[in-house]
Amino acid sequence: MRRTRVARAAGSGGADTGPVVRIRDLTVDFDTAEGRIRAVDGVSLDILPRRTLGVVGESGCGKSVTAQAIMRIEDKRICTLGGRILLRRGRDTLDLLSLKGTGARMRELRGREIGLVFQEPMTSFSPVHTIGNQIVEAVRLHFDLTRAEAVERAIEQLRHVGMPHPEHIMNRYAWELSGGLRQRAMIAMALICAPGLLIADEPTTALDVTTQAQVLALLDELQDRHGMALMLITHDLGVVAAVADDVAIMYLGTVVECGPAASIFREPGHPYTQLLLDSLPSLSRRRRGALKAISGTVPRARNRPGGCPFHTRCPSAIAGVCDRVMPAPTQVAERHVVHCHLHDRP
Amino acid sequence: MSGEARETRETGGALPDTVILRVKRLRKYFDADGDDPVRAVDNVSFDLHRCETLSLVGESGCGKTTAARAIIRAHAPTSGEIWFRTGAGEVVDLAGLTARELRPLRAEMQMIFQDPYSSLNPRMTVRDIVAEPLRIFGLTDRRALDKEVGGLLEAVGLQRSHMTRYPNAFSGGQRQRIGIARALALKPRVIIADESVSALDVSVQAQILNLLVGLQQRHELSYLFVAHDLSVVRHISHRVAVMYVGRIVELASCDDLFERPRHPYSAALLAAAPQVDPDRSGGFAPPAGEPPSSRNPPGGCHFHPRCPHAVARCRSEAPAWRQLDAGRLVRCHLAEELSLTGVGAAGGAARAQAQDRHG
Ligand SMILES: Nc1ncnc2c1ncn2[C@@H]1O[C@H](COP(=O)(O)OP(=O)(O)OP(=O)(O)O)[C@@H](O)[C@H]1O
Ligand SMILES: Nc1ncnc2c1ncn2[C@@H]1O[C@H](COP(=O)(O)OP(=O)(O)OP(=O)(O)O)[C@@H](O)[C@H]1O
Ligand code: SF4
Ligand code: SF4
Ligand SMILES: [Mg+2]
Ligand SMILES: [Mg+2]
Numbered sequence: 001m002r003r004t005r006v007a008r009a010a011g012s013g014g015a016d017t018g019p020v021v022r023i024r025d026l027t028v029d030f031d032t033a034e035g036r037i038r039a040v041d042g043v044s045l046d047i048l049p050r051r052t053l054g055v056v057g058e059s060g061c062g063k064s065v066t067a068q069a070i071m072r073i074e075d076k077r078i079c080t081l082g083g084r085i086l087l088r089r090g091r092d093t094l095d096l097l098s099l100k101g102t103g104a105r106m107r108e109l110r111g112r113e114i115g116l117v118f119q120e121p122m123t124s125f126s127p128v129h130t131i132g133n134q135i136v137e138a139v140r141l142h143f144d145l146t147r148a149e150a151v152e153r154a155i156e157q158l159r160h161v162g163m164p165h166p167e168h169i170m171n172r173y174a175w176e177l178s179g180g181l182r183q184r185a186m187i188a189m190a191l192i193c194a195p196g197l198l199i200a201d202e203p204t205t206a207l208d209v210t211t212q213a214q215v216l217a218l219l220d221e222l223q224d225r226h227g228m229a230l231m232l233i234t235h236d237l238g239v240v241a242a243v244a245d246d247v248a249i250m251y252l253g254t255v256v257e258c259g260p261a262a263s264i265f266r267e268p269g270h271p272y273t274q275l276l277l278d279s280l281p282s283l284s285r286r287r288r289g290a291l292k293a294i295s296g297t298v299p300r301a302r303n304r305p306g307g308c309p310f311h312t313r314c315p316s317a318i319a320g321v322c323d324r325v326m327p328a329p330t331q332v333a334e335r336h337v338v339h340c341h342l343h344d345r346p
Numbered sequence: 347m348s349g350e351a352r353e354t355r356e357t358g359g360a361l362p363d364t365v366i367l368r369v370k371r372l373r374k375y376f377d378a379d380g381d382d383p384v385r386a387v388d389n390v391s392f393d394l395h396r397c398e399t400l401s402l403v404g405e406s407g408c409g410k411t412t413a414a415r416a417i418i419r420a421h422a423p424t425s426g427e428i429w430f431r432t433g434a435g436e437v438v439d440l441a442g443l444t445a446r447e448l449r450p451l452r453a454e455m456q457m458i459f460q461d462p463y464s465s466l467n468p469r470m471t472v473r474d475i476v477a478e479p480l481r482i483f484g485l486t487d488r489r490a491l492d493k494e495v496g497g498l499l500e501a502v503g504l505q506r507s508h509m510t511r512y513p514n515a516f517s518g519g520q521r522q523r524i525g526i527a528r529a530l531a532l533k534p535r536v537i538i539a540d541e542s543v544s545a546l547d548v549s550v551q552a553q554i555l556n557l558l559v560g561l562q563q564r565h566e567l568s569y570l571f572v573a574h575d576l577s578v579v580r581h582i583s584h585r586v587a588v589m590y591v592g593r594i595v596e597l598a599s600c601d602d603l604f605e606r607p608r609h610p611y612s613a614a615l616l617a618a619a620p621q622v623d624p625d626r627s628g629g630f631a632p633p634a635g636e637p638p639s640s641r642n643p644p645g646g647c648h649f650h651p652r653c654p655h656a657v658a659r660c661r662s663e664a665p666a667w668r669q670l671d672a673g674r675l676v677r678c679h680l681a682e683e684l685s686l687t688g689v690g691a692a693g694g695a696a697r698a699q700a701q702d703r704h705g
Pocket of ligand 5: 063065201
């Protein structure tokens with residue numbers, strides 16, 4: 001994946017360069033048989049144009065739920081959202097949480113302003129309609145085009161994502177394609193309206209390393225070409241290190257550290273980030289003894305610990321502080337923020 | 347077992363002491379009677395040594411699971427030999443044994459499964475799950491069973507008191523430990539681990555990898571390890587076999603393979619593997635195309651349509667095995683000439699250094 005990362009500067013707040021989406025104090029609660037659980041607990045994040053934000057964290061830490069909140073595809077019978085999700089549209093800002101998830105306004109924004117790619121493409125494609133028909137429908141939902149124009153655009157888009165024989169693929173069903181081609185078709189559909197933000201939730205987790213590399217290279221290239229923001233959700237730190245410009249590390253429904261990828265991988269500030277990096281086996285280094293494992297397991301969302309959510313497993317925890325007080329964000333380098341009492345300023 | 351027994355003694359003499367499992371020309375075809383069978387495993391040969399971890403890597407569908415399952419005879423092999431040195435010191439060809447003859451040997455080769463959620467019966471207590479294989483092999487005394495199970499749970503980092511619980515009371519990593527305790531119950535000599543850490547989060551994965559390495563040393567286990575994460579493979583393996591469309595294309599020591607791959611497909615796999623790289627100098631590069639179907643793979647070298655080095659000969663002639671240096675086998679016409687890059691080179695050194703800061 002060759003590209004000049006340096007050329008991609010972080011926006012500094014102007015009308016065109018400010019964040020595409022600003023998430024502020026997002027909370028997500030689920031009503032379950034065992035009572036209400038808090039799946040996301042006060043997440044604040046900026047998603048910048050032309051940049052890839054990698055969101056990493058272990059299973060259940062709230063990555064998908066955060067993405068679903070941005071798309072407003074939460075199940076509103078059991079799910080309550082709080083906070084703000086501010087979408088920039090030209091000069092205006094719109095709080096997505098003030099809209100009705102199932103309303104016309106949100107339907108118009110979904111796909112048009114924000115696209116979504118899932119881990120399992122079969123969940124976005126219907127098994128009874130051809131890929132072509134579904135992409136054509138997606139275009140015509142947002143643009144006033146004739147069917148012939150929409151078909152042309154769909155074929156163009158399939159070619160764009162590197163699909164071999166796009167005319168032929170138009171008449172195929174998703175289940176007839178290999179995992180890699182299916183993922184390409186889904187990316188084509190998600191990008192057909194050129195949204196300003198693409199959210200990709202574990203888009204390569206079900207794929208081989210080789211196919212994964214192809215799909216990531218494609219996302220990267222499309223991003224450069226369209227200048228869109230990409231929110232890439234994954235549990236794979238290797239993937240994040242390879243493609244992300246910015247990183248947010250999540251633990252138990254909170255962002256514990258976020259900032260430019262280079263800064264985070266060079267100087268991880270949060271004990272959890274440091275331990276995660278240490279626990280990774282290395283591709284390029286000979287084995288030297290045991291891996292450093294993080295002791296214990298992630299507490300269940302139902303039993304969220306008070307204070308710092310990581311204190312039950314943190315080797316640096318300060319008794320009487322970490323188990324009582326939620327750490328506030330501290331900036332440790334440019335745009336690099338850590339939520340940990342070790343960085344508290346006196 | 348008379349016919350086999352004779353052959354056994356003959357081949358047994360030829361099997362070096364250090365080899366616990368010798369797979370020879372193993373084939374497993376599905377729809378073998380049809381016009382074009384799926385050649386899931388096609389002429390695979392390797393040795394597994396005592397206390398060794400040999401990993402099988404390659405893209406989805408290349409035949410890793412099928413090979414593993416044929417070796418423990420969960421599949422009947424289409425052809426080939428599977429020589430196994432039993433605990434009693436006998437060398438037998440598992441491929442030629444009947445189900446009844448296999449039964450006493452089943453204890454010696456165990457499998458750990460990928461999915462810690464579906465591989466444990468939710469209605470059984472941990473005691474019953476771990477004790478089941480012992481019971482099948484005749485240990486019935488309750489007190490003796492409890493003692494054995496308690497010891498096994500401790501060996502995998504759980505507690506005796508966990509015995510009475512059900513699987514749903516455990517996290518993914520703990521469930522994988524239960525699966526490992528169960529696999530260890532019969533004191534196997536070979537463990538086949540097919541994607542056993544793939545479903546685990548990194549922090550838990552590190553715990554289980556450490557556990558597997560520790561158990562190997564303590565119990566003199568040999569592992570046949572299947573994983574798609576090449577960093578995990580690098581960490582745990584002594585040797586690695588790279589498979590492509592049912593065949594092994596390169597077999598080498600772990601360091602040789604990662605630092606100096608000699609088959610273009612091995613190099614392509616390594617180039618595609620993402621890794622944490624604080625300098626972010628390298629990035630990663632996907633090879634073109636997708637693996638072909640094992641029903642009708644391309645002729646000649648199966649890899650030729652995707653190989654950046656292919657020459658005319660590659661399209662018509664299947665490359666034979668070449669032994670390059672000690673213990674390294676490569677199936678490529680150009681193996682001697684090509685100079686391929688691995689991950690231990692310049693970029694790798696910088697990465698290693700940066701990681702040393704942490705590690
Ligand atoms: N529909 C639901 N009902 C109840 N709880 C839910 C629901 N969906 C998610 N949760 C809970 O919310 C939390 C966050 O889940 P989420 O799916 O966002 O995790 P994730 O970070 O995407 O994990 P993974 O890596 O496994 O995909 C979890 O504790 C999960 O159990
Ligand atoms: N029971 C079966 N019947 C027919 N074909 C099968 C069967 N099991 C596997 N195959 C085919 O055999 C080939 C090898 O499959 P196998 O599951 O061994 O691959 P693998 O290397 O383990 O892949 P993965 O990485 O996806 O687990 C594939 O083409 C697969 O479709
Ligand atoms: S706030 Fe305390 S418990 Fe939390 S990560 Fe920092 S040191 Fe550890
Ligand atoms: S034999 Fe030819 S096609 Fe096959 S890997 Fe070698 S160079 Fe490439
Ligand atoms: Mg998820
Ligand atoms: Mg498999």
